[in-house]
Amino acid sequence: MKSYPYLFIFLSICTFSFSIQGQDYWSFNQEVGGILNSSAYKMKQTEDRGSLAVGKHNSRFFIRKFSQQGDVEWLYEDDLSDPLEAGDEIANDLTQLGQHYFVSLNLNWQDSLKSTILKFDLDGNIIQSYDYIGENISFIKTTFDQELMFLLRDPSSKQGRLLKMDQDFVVSWEKTIGTLEGAYFQNSSFLFNEKGNLVFCHYESSNRIIFREIAMVNGDELQKKELDLIHEPCFKKLYLDQIDKFKYVLGFDFCFQEERPFLLFLDNNFNSTSQFFAPNHDEALLDITALNVINKKIYISYNYSKYLILDEFGEVIRKSDLAYINNDSMFFGITALNFEQADDNTILLAGMGFGGIKTSIFCARMNENLTMGNTTALNTFFPQESINIFPNPTSDYLNIDLTNDQLDQQVVFELLDYTGKTIQYIPQNKIKIDVSWLPSNLYYLKIISPNKYIILPFLKL
Numbered sequence: 099m100k101s102y103p104y105l106f107i108f109l110s111i112c113t114f115s116f117s118i119q120g121q122d123y124w125s126f127n128q129e130v131g132g133i134l135n136s137s138a139y140k141m142k143q144t145e146d147r148g149s150l151a152v153g154k155h156n157s158r159f160f161i162r163k164f165s166q167q168g169d170v171e172w173l174y175e176d177d178l179s180d181p182l183e184a185g186d187e188i189a190n191d192l193t194q195l196g197q198h199y200f201v202s203l204n205l206n207w208q209d210s211l212k213s214t215i216l217k218f219d220l221d222g223n224i225i226q227s228y229d230y231i232g233e234n235i236s237f238i239k240t241t242f243d244q245e246l247m248f249l250l251r252d253p254s255s256k257q258g259r260l261l262k263m264d265q266d267f268v269v270s271w272e273k274t275i276g277t278l279e280g281a282y283f284q285n286s287s288f289l290f291n292e293k294g295n296l297v298f299c300h301y302e303s304s305n306r307i308i309f310r311e312i313a314m315v316n317g318d319e320l321q322k323k324e325l326d327l328i329h330e331p332c333f334k335k336l337y338l339d340q341i342d343k344f345k346y347v348l349g350f351d352f353c354f355q356e357e358r359p360f361l362l363f364l365d366n367n368f369n370s371t372s373q374f375f376a377p378n379h380d381e382a383l384l385d386i387t388a389l390n391v392i393n394k395k396i397y398i399s400y401n402y403s404k405y406l407i408l409d410e411f412g413e414v415i416r417k418s419d420l421a422y423i424n425n426d427s428m429f430f431g432i433t434a435l436n437f438e439q440a441d442d443n444t445i446l447l448a449g450m451g452f453g454g455i456k457t458s459i460f461c462a463r464m465n466e467n468l469t470m471g472n473t474t475a476l477n478t479f480f481p482q483e484s485i486n487i488f489p490n491p492t493s494d495y496l497n498i499d500l501t502n503d504q505l506d507q508q509v510v511f512e513l514l515d516y517t518g519k520t521i522q523y524i525p526q527n528k529i530k531i532d533v534s535w536l537p538s539n540l541y542y543l544k545i546i547s548p549n550k551y552i553i554l555p556f557l558k559l
Contacts, residue, residue, distance in 0.1 A: 125463075128459040141448035142193065211234060212230070325368060420434075499529075
């Protein structure tokens with residue numbers, strides 16, 4: 099197995115594109131102020147072989163239509179009345195049905211929750227909308243029989259209901275599916291299996307996961323299975339996808355130093371068959387931000403800018419960091435929030451760039467190895483194995499194991515909170531940092547030299 103530990107995309111303008119043997123690779127980034135306030139949530143290929151991206155830009159949501167070559171064909175932006183707080187999900191899913199695009203939104207509205215489905219024509223004009231008060235939409239998908247399906251959940255009663263409707267919002271059927279416990283209901287844990295049925299999972303308790311299979315035809319529950327995890331994850335996020343008709347993969351997170359799995363392989367009855375452990379067992383945190391199966395390969399984004407590609411058996415095909423450099427020579431680590439398959443074995447990546455005090459909306463069309471053909475692999479990050487912070491977790495001090503050569507590079511440090519916000523800047527070289535004043539939580543230490551940086555997670559007890 100080959101490992102390619104450091105991969106960088108160099109960008110000097112917002113949109114960069116080129117073609118290789120008939121395949122179009124491109125990337126788009128729009129830098130904005132603020133921490134974690136802007137990102138692309140989802141990206142899908144459209145029927146004209148272009149792509150559509152949805153996300154948020156501070157308190158606005160946006161939809162961008164890209165051509166196959168990455169040119170922005172149209173942009174729709176709008177302010178949201180009384181929007182969610184920065185960092186919360188606003189635009190959460192999109193799909194195409196015939197000659198229309200459908201986008202789902204969640205927001206606060208008149209001291210209540212409001213979910214909206216917007217219907218766009220192919221030129222980006224809104225032609226119809228459908229609202230739900232007091233409920234959140236978890237996903238919106240096109241069914242095999244060319245209708246729309248989505249799940250609504252009341253956060254107060256925790257009751258969920260499935261709706262299936264045509265593209266004019268005429269309801270085919272509605273089904274209450276009972277209590278849905280758990281805090282997170284992101285669209286990454288919902289999919290259609292090879293039978294066309296809806297499969298999804300959610301937490302019932304701190305370490306118990308419920309898998310459910312719902313018939314697309316009438317909403318009947320065909321299968322319900324409980325799975326108890328040995329260890330309790332931190333953020334209660336779940337990522338579920340199907341490898342083939344016999345196998346699923348489930349991803350979750352952990353916040354402990356001990357060796358433990360973060361992927362489970364399941365059979366089609368949701369029984370655990372094998373597990374995959376973190377690539378570096380000494381990591382205190384493993385936080386997945388995207389997991390998608392494409393052509394039986396498992397694409398994973400975790401810990402801001404780290405990436406794994408696994409085969410269907412859990413063997414590592416590729417491990418890398420992904421980042422780009424802007425015009426000011428500033429590094430942006432790329433965090434993927436979604437991978438989608440395009441044609442010609444290309445991958446659509448939607449996410450954000452993280453550059454300390456700035457974020458960027460990031461969209462790209464890459465090859466199946468998450469490269470862009472002419473990018474150059476450079477050892478621009480500090481090699482991860484060359485720097486260690488300890489003890490981790492810690493209650494008072496954090497020791498930094500730097501070599502003399504690294505200390506000679508005018509290294510500085512930033513302490514970041516769990517959202518990525520800088521909370522302390524440390525301008526001089528140190529091998530010991532006082533963190534006793536920090537409340538118990540997850541944090542990051544950013545180690546920066548003139549031409550390199552690395553972000554390492556740690557837990558404050």
